[in-house]
Amino acid sequence: MRCAEYQMMEERLYNWFIKKRQLNVRVSSEILREKAKVFCSEIYGSNVEFFASKGWFNNFRSRYGIKFLKISGEKLTNDSTAVQPFIEQLQTKIREKGLTNSQIYNADETALFWKKLPDKTLALRTEKTAPGRKIGKERITLLVCCNASGEHKLKLLMIGKAKNPRVFKQVKLPLEYANSTNAWMTEMIFRNWFKNSFVVQVRKHLKEKNLPVKALLLLDNATCHPLSLASSEEDICVMFLPPNCTALVQPMDQNAIRILKVNYRKSFLSFMLSNLTDNLTDVIKKFSLKDVAFLVMKAWNAVGTNIIYSDDDLPLAQLRSNP
CATH class of the missing domain: 1.10.10 (Arc Repressor Mutant, subunit A)
Incomplete structure (x- = not known):
């Protein structure tokens, strides 16, 4: 050479x-x-x-052998020095309350642009440009929650803008729905979800598993997560992650939310192909929040236990009660 x-x-x-x-x-x-x-x-x-x-x-x-990589995530802006003290505090609390992995939960919100199509396409050799359509900016917020063992995935909470979408009439939704002006999580919505959904589902699950009815919910420091939740239930307590550390120790951020979105994107594209006519715009217009509710819940059910918490990721392993 x-x-x-x-x-x-x-x-x-x-x-x-x-x-x-x-x-x-x-x-x-x-x-x-x-x-x-x-x-x-x-x-x-x-x-x-x-x-x-x-x-x-x-x-x-x-x-x-140099390649290009897309920069992703917020890991480098997080405070790694606060991780180990938090893990030690968490493990102390787990030992004091005698909790197992089935009794430790984590919840986190994520945005989903539910009508967004791929921005790349295959093209013929003779094509010089690829004209596109207006990018779909319709957005919802999903609240994802699961326990550390991965065996109990709670129903998703979907937050949209409309209070009573007409497409939901006479339809039994597979998930829970709430609304806000900008489709974001609010303190009122979260408080209602915690009391009327999270606590109810967790108590039911623990009783079915013959486990003591007590649990711990890990949350980040978002303003929509009220601090008063930490003492609102005697048997179910809340612990907040340290500031600027969620990209390092937030379990839902590590893999579960990403795989959920990947599964949804596959289902969404399959839906588009199965209903495709000569005019793609008409198919997209017919795609509604009702379709999103069923597809996104299907995507959440397809997230496996081994994906939610990987043993290969040290920070997640340390967050468990038996690291």
């Missing part, structure tokens, strides 16, 4: 790149190309004409 023309520069550039990525520094193609010019000037002198072209950059990537 032919060696690179500026091999010393590329080796130095690659070592610099490795050090930056170990520190989770964002390195774009533009940054890398500009840094290559600097190193080239330092090593070979300012008289060398090196432009760091796109062709050179693509060859450099191929030689060193």
